[in-house]
Structures are given as C-alpha cells and as structure tokens.
Amino acid sequence: MKKWIIKISFVAVIVVLGVLLFFFGRQHEIIIEYGDIKINETEYSIGEELYIVKIDSEKIEIQNKTSKFSRSTSTLKTSKIVGPNHSIEVYKNDSPGETIRKDNFSVEINNNAKINLVSFINGFDDWYSQKKIVYDE
Numbered sequence: 001m002k003k004w005i006i007k008i009s010f011v012a013v014i015v016v017l018g019v020l021l022f023f024f025g026r027q028h029e030i031i032i033e034y035g036d037i038k039i040n041e042t043e044y045s046i047g048e049e050l051y052i053v054k055i056d057s058e059k060i061e062i063q064n065k066t067s068k069f070s071r072s073t074s075t076l077k078t079s080k081i082v083g084p085n086h087s088i089e090v091y092k093n094d095s096p097g098e099t100i101r102k103d104n105f106s107v108e109i110n111n112n113a114k115i116n117l118v119s120f121i122n123g124f125d126d127w128y129s130q131k132k133i134v135y136d137e
Contacts, residue, residue, distance in 0.1 A: 023084065023109060024082075024083050024084065025082060025083070026082065026083070026084075026109055027080050027081070027082050028080070028081050028082070028107045028111065028112055028113060029078055029079070029080055029112045029113075030055060030078065030079045030080070030081055030112070030113050030114075030115060031076055031077075031078050031112065031113070031114045031115070032053060032060065032062065032076065032077045032078070032079070032115050032117055033075060033076055033114060033115070033116050033117065034046055034051075034062050034064055034075050034076075034077070034116075034117040034118060035064075035075030035076075035118070036118065037116065037118050037119065039124075044118050044119075044122050045064065045118065046062070046064050046117060046118055046121060047064060048063065048064055049063070049092055049093065050062070050063045050092065050093050051063070051090055051091070051092055051100075051117070051121075052090070052091050052092070052093075053088065053089075053090050053115075053117065054088070054089040054090075054091075055079060055081060055086055055087070055088050056081060056086050056087060058079060058081070060077055060079055062077060062117060081107070081113075084106050084107055084108070084109075085104065085105075085106045086104065086105055086106065086107065087102070087103070087104050087105075088102070088103055088104075088105065088115065088120070089101075089102045090102075090117070090120060090121060100121055101120060101121060101123065103120070105128050107130060108130060110132055111130040111131060111132055112130065112131055113128065113129070113130055113131075114128070114129045114130070114131060115127060115128055116128075116129075
C-alpha cells in the first residue's frame, strides 16, 4: 500500500510540474499598433519622435515615419513574450530616466495581446486588448 501512495504522489507531482511549466513557459505574440487614432473628433498621434517600448527586458524601437531608405508604412510591430505577467515601459529617444508611462498587464494561456501605443502614451484605459488564437484545422 505504501508503494502505491508513493507512485501516485510521484505521478501527481509530475503532472502539476508539467501544467506549471506549460503555463509559465507559453509563448505569446504581442502586436504593438502605433498608428493615429481619432476619439471624439480629436486626433492623437505619436508624431515622428523615436519611442522605446520596453516589454519586460526586450526593447522595441518605434518611429512613426518612413525614412528615405525605407518604403515601409506599417504601423504595427510584433514581438514574442513568454509567461502570463508582463510589464511595459515607454520612453523617448533612448532615455530610460524619462519614462512616459509604465504599467503591467497579463496574457491568458491561449491569447495574444495587442497594445495601442498612442492610447497608452496618452493615458487612455483601452490601450490593451487580448485576442484568442485560432488554430487552422
């Protein structure tokens, strides 16, 4: 009887460990949208300055203009993050001492996240949303 209790306990510990590793090791895609937005007839933009978005420890450079060497007019950037809880910090021109805004967010297991940078910088509440991943079958 004692051997069965030890075996069942061992299997339970392995199952719990597997669930925890899945939850905290799950990779999510973050989409950062930085195009102009219009709210109540007022248009908001990040302008042409260089912004540094720091999600956890990864730095993402965002600038809302096309250079003469690039033809890209995209207003989206993507990044991969791991785990459920994250922090976001935004500052200008690579000056981490002059933080514009800092906040925390979490991502559910099967979701990706979308961050609207213009809303985040201007202090709006709807800067963050999640979308469920749909797998093609």
